Amino acid sequence: MAVPLDEAVGLTLTAVPSDRRATIGAVPRWDERPLVGRAGELAALESSVARAVAGRGSAVLVAGDAGVGKSRLLDELAGRATARGLRVLTGHCVDLGEVGLPYLPFVDLLRPVAAELGDDASRLFAARSRAAADPDGTDLAGPVRPPVDDGRLQLFESVAAALAGLAADAPVLVLLEDLHWADRSSRDLLRYLLARLADEPVAVVASYRADDLHRRHPLRPLLAELVRLPGVERLDLAPLPDAAVQELVRGLAAGVPDRTVDDVVARAEGNAFYAEELLAAGLAGEALPLGLTDVLLARVEQLGPDAQQVLRVAAVAGRRVRHELVAAVVGPAGDLDPALAEAVHSHLLVVDPDGAYRFRHALVREAVLADLLPGERVRLHAAVAAHLAAVPGAGTAAERAHHLRGSNDLAGALSASLEAADEARRVGAPAEQLQHLEAALALWPAVPDAAARAGRSQAELLLDTAAAARRGGELHRAVALLRAAQEVLGPDGDRELRAQVHYTLGQVLARIEDQDAALRETAAAMALVPASPPSPVRTWAAATHARTSYDLERRDEGDAAAEEALAAADALGLDSAWADVAVTLARSRGGERVPARLEEALVRARRAGDADVEMRVLFNLAIVAWEAGQSAATLRWSDEGLARAVELGVEWSFYAAELRHLGVVSRYVLGDWDGSLALAERLARVPEMAAHVRAAGLLVQVGRGDPAAAERVAWARELVDRLDAYVLLLLSTAGAEVDLAAWAGDAGTAVTRAREAADTLARLWGASRLAVVRLTAMALSAVADAAATARLTGDGAAERRWAATGAELTGLARDAVADHTRVFGGHGPEAAAWQARLAAEAARLAGRADPGAWAASVEAFGYGHVYEQARSRWRLAEALVAAGDRAAALEPLCAAAETARSLGAAPLLDAVTALARRGRLELPGAGRMVETGAVFTPRETEVLALLARGRTNRQIGSELFISEKTASVHVSNILAKLGAGSRTEAVAVAASRGLLPTG
Template sequence: MAVPLVPRVTAPSVARATIGAVPRWDERPLVGRAGELATLLAAVDRAAAGRGSAVLVAGDAGVGKSRLLDELAARASGRGLRVLAGHCVDLGEVGLPYLPFVDLLRPVAAELGDGAAGLFAARSAAAREPDAADLGSPVRSLRPPVDDGRLQLFEAVAAALAELAADAPLLVVLEDLHWADRSSRDLLRYLLARLADEPVAVVASYRSDDLHRRHPLRPLLAELVRLPGVERLDLGPLPDAQVEQLVRGLATGVADRTVDDVVARAEGNAFYAEELLAAGLAGETLPLGLTDVLLARVEQLTPAAQQVLRVAAVAGRRVRHELVAAVVWPSAEGDLDAALAEAVHSHLLVVDPDGAYRFRHALVREAVLADLLPGERVRLHAAVAGHLAAEPTAGTAAERAHHLRESHDLAGALSASLEAADAARCVGAPAEWLQHLETVLALWPAVPDAAERAGRGQAELLLDTAAAARRGGELHRAVALLRSAQDLLGAEGDPELRARVHYTLAQVLARIEDQASALRESTAAMELVPAAPPSPVRTWAAATHARACYDLERRADGDAAAEEALAAADALGLDSAWADVAVTLVRSQAVEGGDPAATRPRLEEALARARRSGDADVEMRVLFNLATVAWEAGQSAETLRWSDVGLERARALGVEWSFYAAELRHLGVVSRYVMGDWDGSLALADRLARVPEMAAHVRAAGLLVQVGRGDPSVAERVAWARGLVERLDAHVLLLLATAGAEIDLAAWAGDADTAVARTQEAAETLERLWGASRLAVLRLGAMAMAAVADAAATARLTGDADAERRWADAGESVAGLARDAVADHTRVFGGHGIEATAWLARLEAEAARLAGRADPELWAAVVDAFGYGHAYEQARSRWRLAEALVATGDRDAALAPLTAAAGTARELGAAPLLGAVTALARRARLELPGTGRVVETAAVFTPREAEVLALLARGRTNRQIGSELYISEKTASVHVSNILAKLGAGSRTEAVALAASRGLLPTG
């Protein structure tokens, strides 16, 4: 072997992926792996400091080793290291010797041409000198190479790499070491010891899932990790959140269900995620190319081991030894043990701590299942179902139902699914409860005695399934199920059952903002059942009708229905109905100006009755209203207490994403935001990975924190929420959360047009859906006014009268929407709460700013109004108060509110606000703690440059500057160039903006 080498070559060789082309992923920023990258960069830094080090990177195929090493190579090049990369290739038992080293040294040889061979010969000769034999204790401790010729070659390679590193530190990257030939493994062993004191970092990757017990790399790895400076880095699967980030980065506008499916099936493997995403977008189940990759390893096993995998795949992700033995090897335990051992040692199955076998990756199971012939699949499912039936403790009802269905025993599957549904309901698993009941509904037409097996008719089963959907937050699915029950019953069905369907549908429709339809359904329920004698169905119909009437401001009808329901509930001992009506009455009286002191005891009595009844939905409604009453009184801490109590109770009952539990979570997110616990607010918003669409406002509520902190990813999250708003037209809370974030984001970005448009859209929707209850328009309008007032101020500064008039008109329009909402609410409900008072004060202060009037008294009132506990808005108002004080010439008074605002901004991590506060301090020449010393204009610019800068701020051209200062246009241009250079600005406009933000604009 003759490998030409030479020192002092600087062009890097960057590693590429070898497990499959991932072009789109490679073009994206590295997702996750911050800790692993830091470990690798530490090795690079040690090499840069003159010390050798090595990292052995282990990970399954496709987990992201090559992408990580690509990023490492790019970072190392940026730090001045010379990067050489080599790749091993799978050439079977007989590989090409030294292939990865030939690969990494080829660029060096290509640059040197004919001179490289002579240098290599010189290195070989040097290696034969007596002194070269003493290679140091680390090398002596290793097993020696086979012969002297190899020793000379190894030393020549090591010495040449050391010489390269003498010119610049070196990073050597070796990929796919599991395919390395024996000679390459021996050379790597030698180099890691020989280069321990050289500025060389060696990073080698290999697939851990390919290392079976007899793999030749295993003993080498055990030997290498004992060397000083050598460490092992295990690359585990990516967390679900990072896989989701990767998937959304690969393709924009992907449906949430597709993303969730890819995340769940990929199990942290980046390559699998991309392949599954591509297949999902193309309508495939499992991409053919990925199936081939997965089955290639299965097909290397013996027939017995392959049969074990087929049985295990049919049985499920996890399978116990007894089941495999019963299905495959009733009388050949020895053969079974050998087959299982082979599957485990090949890293296709792993053994869990409880002794069960599990597929290392779920997609391997999918591929094995897809490879089964239809008849074989049916037979295996039947065999597994038979074993589970014979051994009831061997599996759950859900498992039996699955295998019975797949073996075409539909009657048995229906009975098992009913059993599984009851089990899921009892343990508080509404999603699984719904899934099993929907399976029963699907099987119903094919099973003649379905009603007898179910113990109820199909319409009653539809009601039960709708209840499961409601508990899981799937409200639109509940509506569809109840509509199906109505169609099934028709006009001649049992009146009481029809009434149940009508009032249940009314309850669900009210929760998806279809109040008119809810009233129609509750009215229909009332007409089907007589008031006397009292009955549970009539009582619930009346309770539901009262709520529907109040929602549409039909007070007299609502009072009559509520009075009837309350009396009947007392007579029948229906605690849940009594509690529900009590909440309805309390809320109705509250909006009419009822006594808040009497509200809480009534709700607490309702809570006790709801708990006694065991009705989880009513209990959650009571808890939500206890939190709401506190919120409307401006008691954020009390709101948070009830929210936490409610969420804990929802977890205990297994109804975390039912309607009112989701509302409690939303209140918890918002109240933490208001109180200044922004970390807690974000954590609660994102705590659960999968969120029903009707609970999306919970996650969207966290957007305000991200906007307030200037999170660079917030635009993507806002776009996600906006897409849901457009799809779920009537989801008002989602609209409010999204619009609030969009308006605030637009205000910080100086995009007043977007702020106005979003406010107008939201106001129109709220008026259509909520009528006089649309007080939330006030908050959106006040936030939008900030952006409009900023735009008007900029227009005044630049002398753009047309723009100033346009923004004044836009501001009047926004303020009009907000004032109309307040007037309508006051007309119907008699007033508003403490939060609305604060936002109204903010609206009026922003209106004054829009008109160009600095009014410290208005802003002082806003600061006081938000003192009820809204930490961020109070800090933002203090910033505006300081701005108004500076504008009116009271600089000394501005320092206190500005300092307080800066302190809150730092505590919250509110970077945009802190930046605005700091900029104001610099413009006003105020020494704000923690923002650095105020720099005078004269310390940066000459007197003439200061004069030129003042004219630049007024929009003057070079010719106009020369004319006003009696200098030539060319001299003015030179001064402008000097100003731009001192500020690091790329344009005249940017220079003025930077000077203003740094307090360097001349004040004269």
């Protein structure tokens, strides 16, 4: 007798509704977000589904920590399986304690089937049930017998029959979530099904929390048994990589500040749920969200009192803690060992290979710390600090400083912070050095003998801290620290120290584009210290004043300061000051001996051991090569400089960041686009003042037509708007924006961005703004395209407007070149190439096919700019086609196509292919050329030609001696064949496909 479905499961199908809120899925879910970082895991699951489609049973046991993304992965799998025609059944296990409802996940997954079939549900598995009840039946898979009581055999076989019956119509995917909460009956049924359905088109995917499986968890032995069955695999879901978490966070909320993203990525440690909760808390200004704290502490509170105390000690001690420290703080080993074992077996602590204990996830530690009472926390910090002080080598100075602060020993904490800063400086870690020095500064007012402990005054400590900020690329922080030093010194402080603060502040202000303020600071430094007798402070003040004077085109003032500084540096043997002045003079005066002068400065800077000056020399060696059009030499110097910066521990200092930027752009110019992008994205930590390094990679993304380019450009634009005065970031961003808009046919945006950049460059860089030529030439390309479209459609007013806009852009470029020539003399090959491109675009704007202008542009970019030379070859071929020389056009067009393919420059390749079709040129790989007659009738061809001249239907009818109504029918047919929504669009589409009639 068949067993009714509800009786077979032992419950009514409405007993317990499926409720995802009973699992970790109660928090906002990822269902509407793209799946990130799980391509490999998803492919493995889809392989299991493919086996089911092929008629074989399969199963995958998906293991992962709570919140790592198991449910999101299964949701994605379900969607894809449904799209392939599989029936997807989902069941959820729920934590109902020791008295869970039997078979709950199977009730959950079979309920929709029962609702769909109604009274026919019981017939779904009746035949299989009878076979199972027959002791002589042979329906069981070979010799396999279910490891269950005989009284449950009929029930188990009924469920198997239901699934097999469903699979007879279409393959079935069974998803079981949160198997760690499954009751014993459900575990037994799962064991039976995986053995029973091996030859059925059924795939089973079951997920469980690996971190919940303590040694005595009842699921552990079942898992060990299941993985030995044929067709059963285990898939471990590791934490998401940082890049995937970053993508996830940016997808959850638009415009999230980089610092917030970095903080979430660091703290979430690859856990999707934690990332979402931390993002929500970060945007709301919370430290650790209450809901997340409750989730984390729930597992802690399941431990015994001794194990909880161990976790509290470990949390105070740090993310990793040695056994000796825990023993010293907690107490006797007899009580400690069982407590540690409980914490480890519960997967809250893990044991590293070196024997140290570590929290499985840092947020568990944060939650435990947040739960401590203030007095308890102070006592534990004191105990840990005492142990570190008593045992040599037990901890670092940074650890001691942390625990001394936590125990309210502020004097000891100040001394330890300074020691930690010194350790960080010696290992080349300026960010950590800055952190420790700022901690010492924060403690300064609370420690009466702070100066004696520090061995320096507060102002001197502020100077040292500002130097660490500069080495770490935190220039705005350095400005704030130096301003604070000025306040501490006041107007009556030591004159030499005040002068040192002034010229140091001048150096930093110059690097954040505040030249006027920099000059005021260097002038103040010069006024505080006499020129005679020579002194190091006066020498550096003069060297810095020379640089800022030249920046503001005060050449006489700069010459006087430079000569004084050079003579004093020679007299005092200050190699680093001499090298700094030599760079300033070489760059301001130019000449053939510039490279030799710079190499001499490099020798002196290295001899002096001054990392900042050495980086400045290396950058100038690279930039001189760049300005001479020697991209390969630029790349060589930038790579050498970056390697040296890493060696010195200053890779994000100002000039090291500039060298990295040059490395990105020189690779872009030389055609190494993969290398350019890799260098732009190499390091996770990028100070805001080095954001232009990443922004420089945008040109590659735009050039390749990367769908993510628009989002990345928007990110860079937000930074530009916030960091108004940082020109290199503006240039990198504006160049990408103009190019992106030009490829999209958005001439208005291209012009707006070029104008804005030109205005900012004029305001901040004055005569040194040759970059305006590049930006205006790129924008003029979009304007010429818009004018060509207006000309094609007979829109004379639009054509005149674009012509006026083009004249304005050309004027901006002309003024920039004139100002640069007046102040600096000539310019290098790059600027000459962009001027040639500008002239060629101007001819195109005027409607002239000028192959000579484009040939000049091709030749000019031959200095080494692979991509721009290819773009000019494309336009050269276009001009030759327009001039009627199709044979000559093929060679530059083929060369442009080859470059576009090698770079992966999809938009350029599309444009080259479209030109080949329009010009009826047999370009290899461009596909068959379609003749106009193959698409349009002879009459439609005539109508299309008149449409391209802007004729109305009445005018078309008059010229072709047909009625206006007949002309309208032909126009409608043309629009339909081209898929165009308007006459103008039809002409543009026909032109792009090479279907406009010639002649």
